[in-house]
Amino acid sequence: MTLRAPVYKSRVRILVVEDEKKTASFIRQALQAEHFAVEVTHDGGEALLRAQQTPFDAIVLDIMLPGLDGLGVLRKLREQRNQTPILLLSARGEVNERVAGLNAGADDYLAKPFALAELIARVRSLARRAAEPKPVLLRVGDLTLDTATRRAQRGGATVELTTREYRLLEYLMRTPGRICGRLTILEKVWDYNFDPGTNLVDVYVKRLREKLDVGHATRLLHTVRGAGYVLREEP
């Protein structure tokens, strides 16, 4: 007898957290039309519970929520070592919140109003990245990255990374010694084929550098002024 896994098991699961019911409903319909399995909640506390119970492939998280807001949900999840990719939704003008979100470990953000096609592309990219294992041990100096377990170590000590930081580090470690420009990084790590006109890459590189290089005599992640970034042992 052949047992076949039900189709729904292989569907990509997305949690949508948005208190504006109309917006939540639009997002749900758009993602369902693309065959994602979608759960919606209008409440931050409820979002936290659901994310703890279910391994989602990605979370679409609005910043402005009553009670526990999106940034609160994000911080709690990351504190709990939950590294589900998170796409933050922010209202126009919430620039500080956006930066705070990226610093707290969000993987991407989208400013309202957005095109549904854009949302779908971002969600698909996050979910795909999360599901992509390429088991290789990468090494630059005393820094290693196990792409099967997604564990980074420097001098034997584990470096904790968010999903996007991991993607950035993996990309830089796959091209050691080569200067990577911001646009190339946006394309390879964020799947952007345009310049969103933000300092997204700089923010992430800075954070990654703090995690990798602070407390070590040799710096590995270097800025090449006007050109981009490079990972190498020499200064």
Ligand code: CA
């Ligand atoms: Ca909202």
